[in-house]
Amino acid sequence: xxxxxxxxxxxxxxxxxxxxxxxxxxxxxxxxxxxxxxxxxxxxxxxxxxxxxxxxxxxxxxxxxxxxxxxxxxxxxxxxxxxxxxxxxxxxxxxxxxxxxxxxxxxxxxxxxxxxxxxxxxxxxxxxxxxxxxxxxxxxxx
Numbered sequence: 695x696x697x698x699x700x701x702x703x704x705x706x707x708x709x710x711x712x713x714x715x716x717x718x719x720x721x722x723x724x725x726x727x728x729x730x731x732x733x734x735x736x737x738x739x740x741x742x743x744x745x746x747x748x749x750x751x752x753x754x755x756x757x758x759x760x761x762x763x764x765x766x767x768x769x770x771x772x773x774x775x776x777x778x779x780x781x782x783x784x785x786x787x788x789x790x791x792x793x794x795x796x797x798x799x800x801x802x803x804x805x806x807x808x809x810x811x812x813x814x815x816x817x818x819x820x821x822x823x824x825x826x827x828x829x830x831x832x833x834x835x836x
Contacts, residue, residue: 729744729745729746729747729789730744730745731743731744731745731765731791731793733793735819738818738819738820738821739816739817739818739819740795740796740799740816740817740819741814741815741816741817742763742765742791742793742813742814742815742817743812743813743814743815744765744789744791744812744813744815745811745812745813746767746789746808746811746812746813747811748769748787748811749767749769749787749789749808749811749813750769751808753767753768753769754766754767754808754813755767756804756806756815758795758801758804761794761795761797761799761801762792762793762794762795763792763793763794763795763804763815763817764790764791764792765789765790765791765792765793765813765815766788766789766790766791767787767788767789767790768786768787768788768789769786769787769788770786771786795817796819798819798820798822799817799818799819799820800817800818800819800820801817803818804816804817804818
């Protein structure tokens with residue numbers, strides 16, 4: 695009797711993944727809100743959109759260090775309620791992203807706006823030079 699079993703070189707790795715993280719890689723993060731950051735270019739600008747729900751403008755710090763854009767945010771809440779069994783209830787949230795700026799970024803003219811929990815940072819880029827068109831001349835006849 696000839697029974698062939700297909701060998702999967704990643705079977706052990708997949709089994710370990712399921713053992714540590716559940717059925718998929720996302721399962722340990724279910725219910726956890728991980729802020730997303732989008733970086734793209736548009737109209738000679740590099741745009742960074744950081745989704746920061748529940749952060750206020752005062753919670754956010756934007757800096758340029760060694761040609762790197764650094765966005766950090768920290769929110770700290772403290773609640774005191776004499777009617778409950780706890781004396782002080784504290785919570786904090788933080789966010790940190792560093793994005794290397796391209797050589798043609800103009801760090802002196804960076805603008806940032808926070809609207810409805812989305813921080814939008816616009817970094818102007820020096821336009822690339824237009825390609826030089828070379829004229830083709832007809833070969834002279836002798």
